[in-house]
Amino acid sequence: MPRVAFIGLGRMGHGMAGRYLDAGFDVSVWNRSKAKAEDLIARGARWATSPEDAAVDADAVVTMVADDDASRAVWLGKDGAAANMKAGTLAIECSTVSHRHALDMALELRARGLIYIDCPVTGLPEAAAAGKLTLLVGADAADLERARPYLAPLCNKIRHFGAVGTGTVFKLINNLMGAVQIASLAEGVAIAERAGLDMNLVAEALATGAVASPQVIRHSKRMIARDFSGASFTAALRHKDAAYAVALAEALLPGVPVSRAALAAYETAKTSAPDDDEGKMIEIVSRPK
Numbered sequence: 517m518p519r520v521a522f523i524g525l526g527r528m529g530h531g532m533a534g535r536y537l538d539a540g541f542d543v544s545v546w547n548r549s550k551a552k553a554e555d556l557i558a559r560g561a562r563w564a565t566s567p568e569d570a571a572v573d574a575d576a577v578v579t580m581v582a583d584d585d586a587s588r589a590v591w592l593g594k595d596g597a598a599a600n601m602k603a604g605t606l607a608i609e610c611s612t613v614s615h616r617h618a619l620d621m622a623l624e625l626r627a628r629g630l631i632y633i634d635c636p637v638t639g640l641p642e643a644a645a646a647g648k649l650t651l652l653v654g655a656d657a658a659d660l661e662r663a664r665p666y667l668a669p670l671c672n673k674i675r676h677f678g679a680v681g682t683g684t685v686f687k688l689i690n691n692l693m694g695a696v697q698i699a700s701l702a703e704g705v706a707i708a709e710r711a712g713l714d715m716n717l718v719a720e721a722l723a724t725g726a727v728a729s730p731q732v733i734r735h736s737k738r739m740i741a742r743d744f745s746g747a748s749f750t751a752a753l754r755h756k757d758a759a760y761a762v763a764l765a766e767a768l769l770p771g772v773p774v775s776r777a778a779l780a781a782y783e784t785a786k787t788s789a790p791d792d793d794e795g796k797m798i799e800i801v802s803r804p805k
Contacts, residue, residue, distance in 0.1 A: 517542045520666060521570035521577040522561075523590050523597060524611070525552040527748055528637065529580035531645030532610070532670055537561060538647070539669040546570040546590075566595035576606035576666040583756050584617040591621060603629030606663050610651075610670075612636045612691065614760040618654065618684040631659050634680055635667065636687035640748050648672045652690075654683035685764065692761035692775055695754050697731040699781040702797035705739045709802070715740045739798040747793035751785035754794045758782050 518541050522533040525547035536543045537559050544562040545553050546569070557563050564570035567590040571577050577597050581587055587609065591598050601607070607630045609621065618634040625632040639649040650673040653660055660676055667674060677683050701722070708718045722728065722736040738744060758779045765772045785797055 518576070518665065519544070519574045521546070521564070521567075521572075521574040521597065522580070523547070523567050523570055523577065524580040524582075524586075525549075525556070526580065526582070527641045528644045529610075530556070531641055532578070532580060532637075532649075533561065534559070534645060535647045535669040541669070544570040544572075544574065567591070567597040568595040568599045571597040571600045571605075574601065574605060576608055576663070577601060578608045578610055578666070580610045582611070582753065584613050584760075587611050587613050587617065587621065592624065598625060598628055598630065601628070601630055605630055606659075606666060607632045608663060608666065609634050610637055612687055612757055612760070613684060615681055615684050615688065615764045618681045622680040631662070632680060633659060633663055634683045635663075636683055637670070638687070638690060644670070650675060652677065652683040652687050654678060654680045654685075656680070688757060688761035688764055691754070691757040692765070692778065694731050695758045695761075695778040695782055696774055697729055698735055698754070698794055699778050699797055699801075701732055701735055702739060702795075702801045705736065705798055706802045709740075735795045738793075738795050742799070744793040744796055749794050750791050751782060751788075751794050751796065752790035755779070755782035755786040755790075 520536045520541045521544045523546050525533060525545060530552060533543060533545050533556055544564045545556055546564040546567050547553055553563055579587060579590055581590055590596060607625050622632040633655040635651050635653050637649045637651055643649050647669055649671045651667055651671045653674055653676045677686050719737045719740050723733045762775050762779050765775055785800055788800060
């Protein structure tokens with residue numbers, strides 16, 4: 517029976533870890549809060565006392581944590597997973613990290629004889645729990661083939677962009693464009709409200725017209741109704757991803773003013789309410805100045 521260690525049981529990671537149980541894997545789990553693991557433990561997962569403990573005898577270690585600092589801590593920090601991973605073990609980074617971090621981690625873990633793959637994901641928590649994510653992979657082709665049995669339970673699509681780091685590049689582009697779309701949508705909705713338009717008609721037109729995108733379709737009705745229940749992505753996380761993306765963009769392109777504007781908008785949102793749903797951008801742009 518293949519053994520997987522899963523580290524990070526947040527909104528996405530919890531469902532992803534559950535998919536390995538569904539697929540019959542031997543699963544160990546670690547999270548800063550054990551409470552988030554209780555139902556997984558009841559389903560047969562082994563609770564680990566640390567990332568290092570989780571990684572004992574694992575064939576693959578999968579991480580889904582918040583940012584560069586958390587990633588480095590669970591791989592290389594005190595009681596980090598890499599301390600106990602046997603040579604040749606797959607180190608699968610599903611977290612959204614910076615491009616520089618992905619490259620640095622690949623070097624450090626490869627020096628320990630491990631196989632590092634950057635594998636950020638797209639999809640909502642419901643897709644994570646159903647095994648219907650899209651995986652954005654950066655890996656040598658041979659390493660990806662070796663990893664496929666450990667990726668299959670998580671997804672219905674794998675997009676292989678090239679060498680390590682390329683999956684992260686695309687994920688940052690994807691999330692930066694999402695930040696631009698959500699911030700501009702909030703401004704558009706606020707303008708429509710101030711102008712006295714029929715907001716039911718606005719919602720329908722936005723969701724079916726030329727500017728419709730998954731982000732616009734998902735957030736337009738929520739913004740108009742001010743219904744932010746079931747938050748799946750916070751302002752702080754959107755800001756973090758945008759910051760990583762702008763840092764990458766500025767290394768490749770001069771200027772990027774639109775990206776910088778979206779980052780500034782989410783800087784405000786993060787400062788105001790970091791743990792609130794990202795769609796609450798509408799409340800920020802609608803405030804009287």
